[in-house]
Amino acid sequence: MPDRIVGDQIVPDRRKPVHMSPLQEAAEPVLKELYPGIWRRAEADIDQLWRLMYDGVWRDHGDEIAADIYAFADFHPVAEQRTDEAIKAWSDDCGEKLEGEYSQSYYRVAVHVGLLAYVKQMRELxxxxxxxxxxxxxxxxxxxACSGQPGFGFVSAGEKWGGLSLVYRCDQAGGCREAERVAVERAxxxxxxxxxxxxxxxxxxxxxxxxxxxGSRHDD
Ligand SMILES: [Zn+2]
Incomplete structure (x- = not known):
């Protein structure tokens, strides 16, 4: 079944499998808490509309959502800058590039819950x-960079002989090794x-x- 048009909105075919990105996966509990009406998957087709629109915006714009989330983290590198207010303001600004008010609002919701989940996860890590x-x-x-790699698990990071040292698990080390090399060189x-x-x-x-x-090293 192709995507359907309801009103002037394209509704994705719900029989298509939803492949959640790690970010969307992490955002699920936040979505359930803050936007339960969107999160809920009801039996009746019409009740699923919000959920379908939300999944659709991740499917169609997942890369842009991730880029907006990572950009926030780049501009707010210090944990204290990553307040709920700053996250809400950032997500409100996102989505302007999309056509249509409807898509914009779901895009904002996706950035909002994705960013809250991302910041919480990083606070723990x-x-x-x-x-x-x-x-x-x-x-x-x-x-x-490693979060999509099979079996990846971050263990710890630290400083050793003035350089960055990373400890992690990974089933296929190839992609993670490259990301590790980049991180160590950057540090x-x-x-x-x-x-x-x-x-x-x-x-x-x-x-x-x-x-x-x-210069201030010895003053510590
Ligand atoms: Zn410095």
């Missing part, structure tokens, strides 16, 4: 990032304290720091 804040976003990006030129451009400083300690923090 940061408990296992045993390095300073400047590298946290680099480690998050590593986790993002090698990033101040561990603040995220500004930095380099390895060899003093009593080895640390990757920017000029400012290398």
């Amino acid at each position: 940061r408990q296992r990032m045993h390095c300073e804040h400047g590298w946290h976003r680099i480690i998050e990006k590593f986790i993002d 090698a030129v990033t101040c561990e304290k603040c995220g500004s451009p930095g380099e390895l400083r060899r003093t009593a300690w080895q640390k990757t720091l920017c000029d400012l923090h290398a």
